[in-house]
Amino acid sequence: MTNKITEMLTMLDQMHLVKHLQSLAPDERKAFEKHFAALDLSVLDEDGTEEQRGHFEPLYATTLREIEQHRAHFTETGLQAIREGKVGAVLLAGGQGSRLGFDKPKGMFNIGVNRELYIFECLIRNLLEVTSAAGAWVPLFIMTSAENNKETQAFFREHDFFGYSADNVWFFTQEQLPAVDPDGKLMLAGRGKIVTAPNGNGGWYASMEKTGMLKVVREAQIEWLNVFAVDNVLQRMADPCFIGAVIESGKVSGAKVVAKAAPEEKVGVLCLEDGKPSIVEYYEMTDEMLHRREPDGTLSYNYGVILNYLFRVDRLNRTLSVKLPLHRAFKKISYMNADGETVTPEAPNAYKFETLALDMVKLQENCLAYEVDRNREFAPVKNKTGVDSVDTARELLRQNGIEL
Ligand code: UTP
Numbered sequence: 299m300t301n302k303i304t305e306m307l308t309m310l311d312q313m314h315l316v317k318h319l320q321s322l323a324p325d326e327r328k329a330f331e332k333h334f335a336a337l338d339l340s341v342l343d344e345d346g347t348e349e350q351r352g353h354f355e356p357l358y359a360t361t362l363r364e365i366e367q368h369r370a371h372f373t374e375t376g377l378q379a380i381r382e383g384k385v386g387a388v389l390l391a392g393g394q395g396s397r398l399g400f401d402k403p404k405g406m407f408n409i410g411v412n413r414e415l416y417i418f419e420c421l422i423r424n425l426l427e428v429t430s431a432a433g434a435w436v437p438l439f440i441m442t443s444a445e446n447n448k449e450t451q452a453f454f455r456e457h458d459f460f461g462y463s464a465d466n467v468w469f470f471t472q473e474q475l476p477a478v479d480p481d482g483k484l485m486l487a488g489r490g491k492i493v494t495a496p497n498g499n500g501g502w503y504a505s506m507e508k509t510g511m512l513k514v515v516r517e518a519q520i521e522w523l524n525v526f527a528v529d530n531v532l533q534r535m536a537d538p539c540f541i542g543a544v545i546e547s548g549k550v551s552g553a554k555v556v557a558k559a560a561p562e563e564k565v566g567v568l569c570l571e572d573g574k575p576s577i578v579e580y581y582e583m584t585d586e587m588l589h590r591r592e593p594d595g596t597l598s599y600n601y602g603v604i605l606n607y608l609f610r611v612d613r614l615n616r617t618l619s620v621k622l623p624l625h626r627a628f629k630k631i632s633y634m635n636a637d638g639e640t641v642t643p644e645a646p647n648a649y650k651f652e653t654l655a656l657d658m659v660k661l662q663e664n665c666l667a668y669e670v671d672r673n674r675e676f677a678p679v680k681n682k683t684g685v686d687s688v689d690t691a692r693e694l695l696r697q698n699g700i701e702l
Contacts, residue, residue: 303319303330303331303334304316304319307319310339310342311482312483312484314483314636315484315486315492318486318489318490322489322490326489326490327490329490330490330491333490333491333492334492337476337492337494338475338476339476341475341476341478341624341651342476342478342482342484344624344626344651346626346649348623348625349623351571351578351582352571352572352576353571353572354569354570354571354576354578354587354599355569355570355571355573356569356570356590356592356598356599356600357568357569357570357575357601357665357667358667359555359568359600359601359667359668359669360543360547360666360667360668360669361669362669362670362671365539365543365668365669368543368546369539371542371546372538372539372540372542372543372546373538373539373542374538374542375538375541375542375545375546376537376538376539376540376541376542376543376545377431377432377538377542379521379522379538379541379542379545380428380429380432380434380436380536380538380541381432381433381434383434383437383518383519383520384519384520384521384522385436385520385521385522385523385524385536385541386436386437386438386439386515386518386520386522386523386524387425387436387437387438387439387523387524387525387526387535387536388438388439388440388441388502388506388523388524388525388526389421389438389439389440389441389526389528389535390441390499390502390525390526390527390528390605390655391403391404391405391418391440391441391442391446391450391528392441392442392443392446392471392472392496392499393443393496393499393528393529394443394445394495394496394629395407395529396629396630396631396646397680397681397682398529398679398680398681398682398688399682402446402449403442403446403449403450403453404417404528404529404679405417405418405421405450405453405528406418406449406450406453407679407688409531409679409688409691409692409695409702410702411692411702412701412702413701413702415700415702416453416457416460417528417529417531417679418453418454418457418460418528419457419460420531420532420533420695420700421528421531421533421535422459422460422461422462423460423461424532424533424534424535425438425462425535425536426460426461426462428534428535428536428537428538429462429536431538432538435462435463435465435466436466436535436536437466437468437514437515437518437520438462438466438467438468439467439468439469439470439506439511439514440454440467440468440469440470441470441471441472441499441502441505441506442469442470442471442472443471443472443474443496444471444474444494444496445496447469447471450469451469454467468511468514470505470506470509470510470511471505471509472496472497472501472502472505473496473497473501473505473508474494474495474496474497475494475495475496475497475650475651475652476492476493476494476651477493477494477495477629477631477648477649477650477651478648478649479633479647479648479649480647480648480649485631485633485634485648486633486634487632487633487634488634488640489634489638493631493632493633493648495629495631495650495651496650496652497651497652497653498624498625498651498652498653498654499527499605499652499653499654499655500622500652500653500654500655500656500657500658501622501653502525502655503523503609503614503617503618503658504618507618515611520611521610521611521612522541522544522545522608522609522610522611523608523609523611523614524536524537524540524541524606524607524608525606525607525608525609525655526605526606526607527604527605527606527678529678529679529680530604530605530606530675530676530677530678530679531677531679531691531694531695532674532675532676532677532691532694532695532698533606533675534606534670534675535606537554540552540554540606540608540668540670541608543666543668544608544666544668547666549664549665549666550609550610550613550662550663550664550665551575551607551608551609551610551613551659551662551664551665551666552607552608552665552666552667552668553568553575553603553606553607553608553659553665553666553667553668554603554604554606554607554668554669554670554675555568555601555602555603555604555667555668555669555670556601556602556604556669556670556671556672556675556676557596557600557601557602557669557672558597558599558600558601558602559672561588561589561597562580562588563580563602564580564581565580565602565603566578566579566580566602566603566656567580567583567599567600567601567602567603568601568602568603568659568665568667569599571660574660574662574663575659575660575662575664575665576659576660577603577656577659577660578599583599587599601667601669603656604670604672604675604676604678605655605656607655607658607659609658609662613661613662613663614658616661617658617661620661622653622654622657622658623653623657624651624652624653625651625652625653625654626649626650626651626652627649627650627651627652628646628648628649629646629647629648629649629650630642630643630644630645630646630647630648631643631647631648631650633647633648673694673697673698674698676694677690677691677694677695678691679691
């Protein structure tokens with residue numbers, strides 16, 4: 299086995315690992331062999347070239363004004379679906395939150411000022427508003443990573459699930475992929491252990507399958523899954539009006555979107571790509587696309603996604619065999635250096651490989667773009683300070699009447 303691994307590492311131009319392998323004691327070597335065999339090394343073929351994009355066209359959104367006109371009807375349809383047990387929620391909480399620089403799961407961050415108010419708590423409170431209006435629980439699936447799973451589960455238990463029903467919460471862990479340094483070299487996490495990182499938020503449905511969560515979905519006959527990010531403290535999950543609007547539209551998916559603050563705003567925009575719903579990143583847009591306007595003056599590519607999607611389960615099942623594109627993200631990743639010391643970098647130092655939930659939108663026949671008011675529903679906590687930071691999120695929470 300060791301010879302085979304040496305051969306493979308040599309072929310992959312990972313000679314530093316051959317040297318490391320030779321330095322291991324027999325029992326360490328055995329453990330390394332097992333660990334190595336389980337790694338998905340296909341990431342080493344990724345050269346950073348992004349996929350070719352197709353032909354983009356604008357996709358029109360159901361606007362705030364239109365939604366307001368039908369709010370009561372949409373909400374009732376959504377509440378009915380929730381009461382019938384057709385809706386599940388999936389909280390994506392496996393990220394590393396490296397930009398925030400908080401060494402615990404991001405949901406454990408205390409966004410309160412004069413009192414404790416955790417990000418997880420903000421989300422659960424919003425969900426409790428829905429479940430009390432519906433008079434029914436929404437099954438909640440929480441995706442964690444190998445790194446933060448234990449801590450996340452313990453935190454929810456310690457806080458009594460913030461008033462949610464523990465019987466209606468399931469935790470599952472996403473998979474990991476090896477990370478590489480800028481020269482494409484695998485890194486060591488410790489003796490006989492290669493650095494891996496969570497495989498992105500696009501693997502959530504595949505991970506639900508691998509961890510047995512889809513059995514729960516099937517048994518409970520859940521028809522819709524609402525998937526969303528942990529780090530938007532104004533996130534409204536299982537929003538009945540959104541669910542109702544998607545159901546009434548007859549579409550197989552929906553995405554919450556916000557109108558762009560300016561043509562150059564750095565958000566991914568929901569549009570059509572070769573006739574299918576898709577997200578075009580701000581850096582992929584031409585000047586013409588950025589500034590194109592409709593006859594009523596609104597930007598043609600106006601609606602940014604906020605990582606809150608609704609998918610029909612039967613359509614998701616069809617996508618299980620599809621390989622989503624892998625994206626590289628340059629991040630701060632701790633590793634063990636040649637002297638055996640652990641290095642915790644101050645700046646991004648390595649590439650991790652991720653599939654993205656937004657790439658699942660492209661696999662849907664259609665998608666309802668559902669506009670929400672960014673001041674009421676979009677307060678992302680990405681950075682310590684500045685844009686999309688703790689400060690901006692606190693300000694938005696205050697504006698929404700939440701005491702900090
Ligand atoms: P981000 O793309 O902001 O990544 O995640 P991140 O890892 O949390 O933060 P940075 O980039 O290191 O600062 C958007 C959402 O997707 C989840 C996150 O938890 C967040 O809800 N996510 C991200 C996962 O669940 N798994 C991943 O592998 C990556």
